[in-house]
Amino acid sequence: MARVRQERAEITRRAILDGAAVAFDHSGFDGTSLSDVVRHAGVTKGALYFHFQSKEALARALMDEQFQVAEGVDAIEDPGLQTVIDLTHQMAHALRTNARVRAGIRLLVEFGSFTDPDPTPYNSWIDTCHRCLVPAQERGDVHPGLDTHDLSTFLVGSFTGIQVTSHVRTARGDLHARVIDLWNYLLPGIAPADRFPLFDAEGSPDCRARLGLPGARSSAAAG
Incomplete structure (x- = not known):
């Protein structure tokens, strides 16, 4: 019985997070009430109160979920x-x-615009990028004169701006194309000329296969 109750509690928690996601995605933090979450x-x-004591606790749980995208990096x-x-x-x-x-x-974007913003989520993404770029630089894939932490900070800021602009202009319909643009413009300044052809702005074959993206390499990376 305890296991059944635990499973039911987890199902309810997931339903609450799904409902909160719909509400926050549509109306933002200030525009969403707990009644909206309950309805969705x-x-x-x-x-709801059994699992989350406040609207802010719900928001924090959803902000934390974005980092699941990067969970595989350490492996x-x-x-x-x-x-x-x-x-x-x-x-x-x-x-x-x-x-x-x-x-x-x-x-995350809204909380970052508050009077007392929390830099933790941005710093976590910067650290994730940095953990990848340090060994890349050590094996010669990143110009030796670049500060990998500054580069990581720049990349996170650039992606944030690109996704917001894509959201406003096309409801993110062109987001992958804009990410490809980002890397096609940046890679020549990041990777030495002899290493540049090793990297694909459109994503690795495995990444494209997992995400269902087109398989053709960009002309820049192929050169």
Whole structure:
């Protein structure tokens, strides 16, 4: 019976997060009430408060979920520059297909604009990129004169701006194309000329296969 109750509680928690994601994705933090969450989730307010004590607790849970996209990085034996490229495409795909990730990113941008912003989520993404770029630089895939932490900070800021612009202009319909543009413009300044052809702005073959993206290499990377 305890296991059944635990499973039911987890189902309810997932329903609450799904309902909150729909509400926050549509209306943002200030525009969403707990009544909106309850309506979208199909649960009672009592069930909501059992799992989450406040609207902010719900928002934090959704913001934390975006980092599931990067969970596999630590398991990669030799992370590098292509790993970071693939991560940007994985996040772009999640933004287009996963309401929880969309809500989490919207909340992240909104919380980052508050009077007392929390830099933790941005710093986590910067650290993830940095863990990939340090070994990449050590094996000669990143120009030796570049500061990999500054580069990681720039990449996270650039992706954030690109996804917001894509959201406003095309409801993120062109987001993968804009990510490809980002890397086609940046790779010549990041990778030495003799290493440049090793990297694909469109994502690695495995990444494209997992995300269902077109398989053709970009002309820049193929050159």
